[in-house]
Amino acid sequence: MKDFPRRVRACAGLVGLLSVLSASAGRAEGDISGIWWGATYSPKILVAGGGDPPLNAAGKAQYATNQAGLKNGTIVDKPRKVCSPDGVPRVLETPYPFEIFQVPKGQITMVHELNHQLRVIPLDKPLRKYEELALFENYNGYSVGHWEGDTLVVQSNGFKDDTFLDSTGLPHSDEMVTTERIRKIGNQLEDVITIHDSKLYARDWQARFVYNQRNDIRIEDYSCNDPTHRDISRVKGVNEARAARAQGRLY
Amino acid sequence: MRIRRHKLIQVSRHLRGGFLAGILCSVAVVAVAADLPKANNAVPALMQEPGVAWRAYQFGGRTRPPSPAEVPYDRTANEWGAPESGIGPITADPAHPFYNNAVAADLGVSSTYRVADLGNEAAKNLMPWAVDALKKQNALTLANRNGETRQARCWETGVPDIHEAPWEMYFIQTPKEVVMILGGPGQQVRRVYLNVPHSKNPKLTWFGESVGHYEGGDTLVVDTIGLNDRTFVDGYRTPHTTQLHVVERFKITNGGKTLDVSFTADDPGTFYKPWGARRPRDKVVAPYEEEVCQLNNDDIFNQGFDPVPTADHPDF
Numbered sequence: 001m002k003d004f005p006r007r008v009r010a011c012a013g014l015v016g017l018l019s020v021l022s023a024s025a026g027r028a029e030g031d032i033s034g035i036w037w038g039a040t041y042s043p044k045i046l047v048a049g050g051g052d053p054p055l056n057a058a059g060k061a062q063y064a065t066n067q068a069g070l071k072n073g074t075i076v077d078k079p080r081k082v083c084s085p086d087g088v089p090r091v092l093e094t095p096y097p098f099e100i101f102q103v104p105k106g107q108i109t110m111v112h113e114l115n116h117q118l119r120v121i122p123l124d125k126p127l128r129k130y131e132e133l134a135l136f137e138n139y140n141g142y143s144v145g146h147w148e149g150d151t152l153v154v155q156s157n158g159f160k161d162d163t164f165l166d167s168t169g170l171p172h173s174d175e176m177v178t179t180e181r182i183r184k185i186g187n188q189l190e191d192v193i194t195i196h197d198s199k200l201y202a203r204d205w206q207a208r209f210v211y212n213q214r215n216d217i218r219i220e221d222y223s224c225n226d227p228t229h230r231d232i233s234r235v236k237g238v239n240e241a242r243a244a245r246a247q248g249r250l251y
Numbered sequence: 252m253r254i255r256r257h258k259l260i261q262v263s264r265h266l267r268g269g270f271l272a273g274i275l276c277s278v279a280v281v282a283v284a285a286d287l288p289k290a291n292n293a294v295p296a297l298m299q300e301p302g303v304a305w306r307a308y309q310f311g312g313r314t315r316p317p318s319p320a321e322v323p324y325d326r327t328a329n330e331w332g333a334p335e336s337g338i339g340p341i342t343a344d345p346a347h348p349f350y351n352n353a354v355a356a357d358l359g360v361s362s363t364y365r366v367a368d369l370g371n372e373a374a375k376n377l378m379p380w381a382v383d384a385l386k387k388q389n390a391l392t393l394a395n396r397n398g399e400t401r402q403a404r405c406w407e408t409g410v411p412d413i414h415e416a417p418w419e420m421y422f423i424q425t426p427k428e429v430v431m432i433l434g435g436p437g438q439q440v441r442r443v444y445l446n447v448p449h450s451k452n453p454k455l456t457w458f459g460e461s462v463g464h465y466e467g468g469d470t471l472v473v474d475t476i477g478l479n480d481r482t483f484v485d486g487y488r489t490p491h492t493t494q495l496h497v498v499e500r501f502k503i504t505n506g507g508k509t510l511d512v513s514f515t516a517d518d519p520g521t522f523y524k525p526w527g528a529r530r531p532r533d534k535v536v537a538p539y540e541e542e543v544c545q546l547n548n549d550d551i552f553n554q555g556f557d558p559v560p561t562a563d564h565p566d567f
Contacts, residue, residue: 033425041567043567077565078546080562080565080566080567081561081562081565082545082546082559082560082561082562083545083560083562084543084545084546085541085543095567101423101425101430103298103423103424103425104298104299104300104301104423105300106300106301107301109423111430111432111440114566116438116439116440118432118438118440118539118541120301120539122301138541139541139543140541167567218442218444219442220454220456221407221441221456221457221458223406223407223457223560224545224560224561224562225406225560225561225562226457229566232567238567241567242567245565245567
C-alpha cells in the first residue's frame with residue numbers, strides 16, 4: 001500500500017479523462033450560460049459589413065410608412081410604450097442585460113431584464129412551417145435550436161409583423177425567418193443573425209451583436225410603470241439615442 | 252478526444268496493487284459512466300423536463316358538470332388554502348362567493364369578482380388602515396368597479412401574490428439560483444439566490460430580494476424582503492408596507508405529482524401577527540407559450556380597471 005497515493009492520483013486521472021470523454025461523447029455543445037450585457041447600443045440596426053439594410057421597393061415603402069407614423073404618433077412603438085415583446089432581432093439590441101440557461105436539458109432559455117422577455121428555445125426540434133404558425137404568430141416568434149460544435153444555431157419564424165427590427169421602425173413581414181449563430185469568444189458572447197425576408201428585402205443580410213459576460217451582476221425586475229430602472233446611461237450610445245429621441249431625430 | 256493506449260497501460264499498472272484504490276476508482280468510474288447525479292441528490296426536482304410545469308388548478312379540460320366530489324375542489328381552486336396552523340388568508344365574503352371564469356363555467360354560475368370577508372380572523376389581523384383599504388375596494392367591487400386583480404391587469408404581482416394566479420409555473424434550477432417563470436397572461440419572472448445572505452439594504456423592487464436553500468431533499472425554502480409597496484398580497488387587494496417579509500416553502504409531495512406551496516407573511520406595518528396560506532400545484536404537461544397581457548386588454552366596459560403598465564416616455 002506504500003504507493004497508495006500515487007494509485008489514487010492515477011485513478012483520479014482516469015476518472016477525469018473518462019469524465020471528459022463522457023461529456024464530449026454525450027453532448028457536443030458549448031457553454032453560453034450566464035449573464036450577458038452589451039457594451040453598446042444603437043437604435044438603428046448595424047448591418048454586418050456596413051451599409052443599409054437591403055430593403056426592396058415594398059420594404060422601402062413600409063419603412064417610410066413606419067417612420068412617418070412613429071414620428072406623428074399614429075403608430076405606437078408598443079414595446080417602449082406598454083412593454084410588449086420587442087421581437088427578433090430587436091430584443092438582441094437592448095441596453096439591458098439578459099441571462100441564458102442551458103437547463104433543463106433539451107432547452108435554451110433566454111431571460112431578458114427589459115420587460116422580463118422570454119425566449120424559450122427547444123433543442124433538436126424541426127422548425128415549424130409558416131402555414132402552421134400563420135394564425136398563431138408570436139412577437140418573439142417560434143424558435144428551435146441545435147448545437148454545431150460550440151455554436152448554438154437558432155432558427156425562428158412565426159413572427160407577428162407589427163414589431164420592428166430596430167428602434168427606427170425597420171419593418172419585416174410575417175414570413176421572416178431568422179438564423180442566429182451564437183457562440184462564446186473568450187468572455188464575450190457573439191450572436192450573428194441572418195434575416196431571411198424576401199417580401200421586404202432584396203437579399204438575406206446579417207447583423208452582429210456582442211455582449212460582455214457579466215456574472216458579477218444580478219438581473220433586476222423591470223416594469224413599464226416603474227419610475228426608475230437600472231442605470232443604463234453608461235452603455236455607449238444610450239445617451240445619444242435618448243437625445244435623438246427627445247429632439248425628434250430618431251425617425 | 253482519444254485515450255492513448257500507452258497511457259491506459261500505465262494507468263492499469265498503477266491500479267493493480269491497490270485494492271482500496273481500485274474499489275474507490277471503480278465506484279467513481281461507474282458513477283461517471285452512468286452520468287449519475289451526485290450532489291444534486293438532495294435537490295428537489297422543481298425543474299422538470301421542457302414543457303412540464305406546475306399548475307394550481309386543472310381547469311378548462313372538463314366537458315361535463317363537476318361531480319359532487321369535484322365541487323369542493325373547484326371552490327377551493329378559487330382561493331388559497333388555510334395554513335396548517337395559525338391565521339389564514341383573507342377569504343371571500345360568504346354573502347358574495349367568488350367564482351373566477353373557469354370555476355363559474357364548471358359550476359354553471361356567473362363569474363364574480365372578489366369581495367373580502369371583513370369579519371373573520373384574517374380580517375381582524377389587519378391594522379385599521381388596511382381594513383379601510385379593503386372596505387373601499389369591496390365597495391368598488393360591489394359597484395362593479397375595478398374588480399380585476401393586479402395580475403389580470405398585467406402588473407408585477409410581487410410575493411406572495413404570485414401564488415394567486417393558477418397559471419403554469421416553470422422552474423429553472425442552477426447551483427446558484429432558482430428562477431420561477433409564471434406562465435399565462437403577463438408572464439412574470441422572479442429569482443431566488445441560493446445559500447447566500449440577504450443584502451444589507453436591498454433595493455425595493457416588485458419581487459423583492461429572495462434567498463433560499465433546500466431542506467430534506469424535497470423542499471425549497473425561500474425568504475423574501477425588499478418588496479416595494481405597490482403590490483397587494485392577494486387577489487382581494489390587501490395592501491402591505493415595505494416591511495413585508497415572506498417565507499415560502501415549495502415541497503414536492505404526492506410521489507412527485509404535486510408541488511405544495513405554503514408561505515407565511517409578516518408585516519408589522521400591516522398585520523398584527525404573521526399569517527399564512529397554501530397553494531398546491533399539480534404537475535402538468537404544458538409547453539411554454541408566449542402570452543402578452545398588455546395588448547388588447549382594454550377596459551372596454553369602462554369598469555375603472557387599473558391601467559396596464561405604461562411608460563410615461565420611452566426608456567431609451
